Amino acid sequence: MRYSDAFIYTLREDPADAELISHKLMTRAGMIMKVASGIYNYLPLGLRVIRKIEDIIREEMTREGVAELLMPGTIPAELWKESGRWDYYGDELLRLKDRKQNEFCLGPTHEEVVVDVARRSVKSYKQLPTSLYQFQSKFRDERRPRFGLMRGREFIMKDAYSFHASEECLNDMYWRMHAAYTRVFNRMGLTFRPVEADSGAIGGDVTHEFHVLADSGEDKIIYCPSCDYAANVEKAKAKRSTEFTAIPSNAPALAEVETVGIMSIEDVSAFLKVESTQCIKMVVMKIDDNKFVGCLIRGDLELNEVKLRNFFRSNTIETPSDVELRDNKFACGYMGPINLEGKISLVADYSIMDITSGVIGANRENWHITGCVPARDLADMTYGDFATAGAGDKCPTCGETMADCRGIEVGQVFKLGTKYSAAMSMTYLDQNGKTATPTMGCYGIGVTRTAASAIEQNHDDNGIIWPREIAPFQVHIMALDPKDESVIGLAKEFHDKFESLKLDCLLDDRDERPGVKFKDADLIGCPLQVIIGGKSLKNGEIEVKLRRAGEKRMVAVDGAFDSILEILNSIA
């Protein structure tokens, strides 16, 4: 492709509305163009990257016997009403009506449609397992779209769905997809990690998210450097004792102590001269139907709201306001499990089980209680894991000290179970001729987000540095003197040779000054640059630059193409 045909228009300055490096660079390199908040044009250069990513995924899906189809972006409400999500999904679902006032939505995900496809075709256990996938633009009306392609409202996703006659079969597919995803992200040259994640409202025992590691990531990942354990902070566990320690013989008695204006753990620990690890805080949250729930947890730890929400099988969880708490008879800043007046379901985190002389709130303003021994005083509580794990905690698998990092969620594998197949009455006949409901898995990769995350991970001050497998072009040839027949002639010859080897090649044939071409080439970020100029050509040389290393090499014109090819193949 010639640059003059390629519809690439770079920007010298950062766009005003971009924050994230990938957003800035994609806009500046002429890959994307904003149309509305969270909605973008994928310009020719950007689309090339997206297609490269899709092709890699496509190959790996095919390898696992997943068949590609394309479902519509616009979905009749009927299907969503059948699954029950029409009423449940909320404002993220963009709803619209056609001229006959029939209701539709723009698909944020396609479980309903794929079940409809499968149930009309699959009637027998002999047809199972079966799986389908597509690349499709999804629409989710995010409350706050941001970060360019990272969190858009319209985005391209690969979504796959599998149907099985047994749990074992689903489990097998789950791990095959897990392996396929690992191959996909490896091939793209990304540094990533599969992590255990919370399965959310759908439930299910296992789900993994695939995260590209980057400081700008919106998720926090806790991982163990010495074993495979890695989890989203929402899910992460730490190794903690789940037994009470013995009640010490000299255990102190409970005693009220006046603590005027001392409310935070920090203040309590300083005022009473106790470690925060000997304080027990009670965190109160509000779940579905405005019910209050509370959790007792060690003073230095943080409550994990997702874990608490899951325990109570609630769809929502939120922090009540101080006013709300007081209205419901909770002594703000002095809450504790003893003498509790407010109506609440209370649980306790394992972390308090080995406290031998704890400080707790007294449930009246300006008073705390000392000498709390959970093994004695809180023995009949329901104990569980409700704490947020973090760097420094021990690994639940191997006991080593864990670390944390930021990640961008680019993929997820999920065991759906029969939620949709049952709701939408998908059935087949099993070996015994009995009606059965297939169990399902679903597996997504955010294609456009993956492109953005690749840039987050691969850039420098001059621009993008594409991993070779997803670069828009493998080679970027610059004809520095395009009017010089020997220069442009050689550039074209090389270009055609690369293309004939199925190596995408961009030929900068513009009548621009060299500096402009160099800047654009670095910004666009193709892995290998071939610089052909009149002067060096007269010396029988061509310059080759490796984008990532920044290294320049001169190669002799004689046999130059083979030399360049060799250099290209040495790039990862």
Added chain:
RNA sequence: CGGAGAGUAGCGCAGCCUGGUAGCGCGUCUGGUUUGGGACCAGAAUGUCGCGGGUUCAAAUCCUGCCUCUCCGACCA
């Protein structure tokens, strides 16, 4: 959805406080000189100043309603 900010030429911005000819840089066009890391000189084109209402002799500027966009937070099967 709560809090904050922005909307002026294709892009990035100034002007607004204190009302009176709409500006700068980049880009674009013409001519010339240049030509290995975003050239230089000369000339030119380009604006419903987000939209509506109001105040005023006069509004980009003051008042007001709305829209859009961005940031922080909450949210994210």
